[in-house]
Amino acid sequence: MKTYIAVLLGSVLWAILLTPVVIWVARRVGAHDEPGVRKVHTKAIPRIGGIAVFIPTLILTSAVLWLDNAVSRAFREIEWQIIALAVGATAAFGVGLADDLYQLRARTKFIVQVAAAVLVCAFGIRINAFAVGDWMRIEFGLFSWPLTILWLVGICNAVNLIDGLDGLAAGIASIACAVIAMLAIHTGMAVMAVLMLALLGSLLGFLVFNFNPAKVFLGDSGSLFLGFVLGASSVMCSQKSVTMVGLALPFLALGVPILDTLFSMLRRTLERRSMFAPDRSHIHHRLVDLGLHQRHVVLFIYLVTATTTGLGLVMMITRGRETVVVFCCVMLLLLVVFRMVGAIRLRETIERIRVNQRLARDNKETRRVHDRACLTVRAAGDFEQWWQAMCAAGKEMDFVWLSASYQDDAGVEQIIVWRNPSWVPDSGRVLDVRLPAPPWSDVPSLDLQLGVAINGSLETASHRATQFARLVDEYRPVTRPREGGVSASDRSVGRDALWTPSRSGPVA
Structure with a gap:
C-alpha cells in the first residue's frame, strides 16, 4: 500500500512541476490551439500538455518496476506484455505529438493506432473470452485479434473526441484510472495498479493547469496516450478477471466518450460524411449550446461518469445474471442522459x-x-x-x-x-x-x-x-x-x- 501511495503522490508532484515547463516550451515553439468554429476557447492555448502526463507516468512506473519488491517480481512475470504496452503507448503518444506540432492527416494517425494495437495483440494482450459467471462463456479464438484492435483504437478515438472542453478528457480519464486501479488491486494485478495510479497522479497534477480556465490542453499526444493505456490496461485486467467485470467496468467508466463516439459515427454515416470529418455535435457541445457554462458542463459530465462508475462497482460483488442486470441498468441511465441532451433523436434518425x-x-x-x-x-x-x-x-x-x-x-x-x-x-x-x-x-x-x-x-x-x-x-x-x-x-x-x-x- 505504501508503494501505491508513493506512486500516486510522486506522479502528482512530477506533473505539477513539469506542466509549467511544457507550457513555456509550447509557447516557444508555437504549439498553440487557435480559436475556431468548433472551438469554445477564445484565445490561443498551448496544446502539447500530453508531455506532462506521459513523462511522469513513465518515470514513476519504471522506477517502481525496477526496484526489488513484490511489484517488480510480478512485473517479471508479464515483462514482455508490459514492454509491448509501453511501446504501443509511446507510439500513440508520438503520433499525437506529431499531430499537435505538424497537423498530420487523420488516416496517418489511424494507421499508427492500428499498428500499436497489433503490436500488443502479438504479445498476448487480447480479449480472448467473455464470461458471465458460470452462466455463459464465449471464446473468441482468432476473432480476439480484430476485437482487441477495435477496442484499443476505439478507446483512443473516444478519449480524443471527448477532449473538447477544459479538463473534460483528463477528468474522465482520472475516474477511469481510479476504477481500473481498484479492479487491478481486487484481482491481484499489482503492476497494472501501479501503472494506473501513476497515470492517475499525472492527470491530477495536470488538471491543476487544465481545468477551466485552462492554461494548457492535453492535445492529441495526451488523449491518444490516455486512450491507448486505458484500453490496453482494461484488456489485461479482463484476462485476469474471469468474469465480464474486467471489461464492463472500464466500459462504464468510459461510457460517456464511448457512446459519444458511437453516436458521432452514426450521425456522420447518416449524413453521408467521412468518419474523420469534424463536427460540433458532441455531448459537450450540445450542453454548451443549451446555455451551460463550460465549467458546469464539465462538472456535470464528471458527475455522470462518477455516478455510472459508482453504480458499476456493484458488479464486483454480484454474480452471473445479476451482473448483466446491473450493467444494463447503468447503460440505460447513460442512454437517458444522452437522450436528454439531444444526442439521441430516434424519430430524426429513422427519418434520415x-x-x-x-x-x-x-x-x-x-x-x-x-x-x-x-x-x-x-x-x-x-x-x-x-x-x-x-x-x-x-x-x-x-x-x-x-x-x-x-x-x-x-x-x-x-x-x-x-x-x-x-x-x-x-x-x-x-x-x-x-x-x-x-x-x-x-x-x-x-x-x-x-x-x-x-x-x-x-x-x-x-x-x-x-x-x-x-x-x-x-x-x-x-x-x-x-x-x-x-x-x-x-x-x-x-x-x-x-x-x-x-x-x-x-x-x-
Whole structure:
C-alpha cells in the first residue's frame, strides 16, 4: 500500500512541476490551439500538455518496476506484455505529438493506432473470452485479434473526441484510472495498479493547469496516450478477471466518450460524411449550446461518469445474471442522459434512414436510365436522332423541358425545345441548368438548357442533371442540325422568354 501511495503522490508532484515547463516550451515553439468554429476557447492555448502526463507516468512506473519488491517480481512475470504496452503507448503518444506540432492527416494517425494495437495483440494482450459467471462463456479464438484492435483504437478515438472542453478528457480519464486501479488491486494485478495510479497522479497534477480556465490542453499526444493505456490496461485486467467485470467496468467508466463516439459515427454515416470529418455535435457541445457554462458542463459530465462508475462497482460483488442486470441498468441511465441532451433523436434518425434509402434508390435508377440512354445515343446517326435520344433520356429522368440553341451557317440563332407532356404546370419546383457544350468536328457549338423536376430533393435533381451532362460529354452528334430551326429573331418575345419553362415555345 505504501508503494501505491508513493506512486500516486510522486506522479502528482512530477506533473505539477513539469506542466509549467511544457507550457513555456509550447509557447516557444508555437504549439498553440487557435480559436475556431468548433472551438469554445477564445484565445490561443498551448496544446502539447500530453508531455506532462506521459513523462511522469513513465518515470514513476519504471522506477517502481525496477526496484526489488513484490511489484517488480510480478512485473517479471508479464515483462514482455508490459514492454509491448509501453511501446504501443509511446507510439500513440508520438503520433499525437506529431499531430499537435505538424497537423498530420487523420488516416496517418489511424494507421499508427492500428499498428500499436497489433503490436500488443502479438504479445498476448487480447480479449480472448467473455464470461458471465458460470452462466455463459464465449471464446473468441482468432476473432480476439480484430476485437482487441477495435477496442484499443476505439478507446483512443473516444478519449480524443471527448477532449473538447477544459479538463473534460483528463477528468474522465482520472475516474477511469481510479476504477481500473481498484479492479487491478481486487484481482491481484499489482503492476497494472501501479501503472494506473501513476497515470492517475499525472492527470491530477495536470488538471491543476487544465481545468477551466485552462492554461494548457492535453492535445492529441495526451488523449491518444490516455486512450491507448486505458484500453490496453482494461484488456489485461479482463484476462485476469474471469468474469465480464474486467471489461464492463472500464466500459462504464468510459461510457460517456464511448457512446459519444458511437453516436458521432452514426450521425456522420447518416449524413453521408467521412468518419474523420469534424463536427460540433458532441455531448459537450450540445450542453454548451443549451446555455451551460463550460465549467458546469464539465462538472456535470464528471458527475455522470462518477455516478455510472459508482453504480458499476456493484458488479464486483454480484454474480452471473445479476451482473448483466446491473450493467444494463447503468447503460440505460447513460442512454437517458444522452437522450436528454439531444444526442439521441430516434424519430430524426429513422427519418434520415428513410431519406437516405430513397436517395439511394433514386440515384440507382438514374444511373440505370443513363446506361440505357447510352445505347440509344451511341447508335444515333445524325443530329435529329441524337436529339430524339436525348429527349427520351430527359423524359425518363423526369425533365420538364430541354432546349438547344445554335447558330446556322448564316449566323442566325436557331432554337429547338422539347417539353415533357406529362408535366403539369405549377406542380412543383424546377431546377434550371445550362450546359455550354463545346464545339465538335462538324457541329457548331450547342447551348443546352434543361429544367429538372426537383421532386422534393435538390440532390437527386442535380444528380439527374449530372448524369445527363455525362451523356452530352460522352456522346456527341456526328452531323449538323438540319436547316429549318426556329430563329430567335423571328419571335415576338425576347430571347430570355424562350428559356422560361412557363412560356410557350417551339417544339421539334
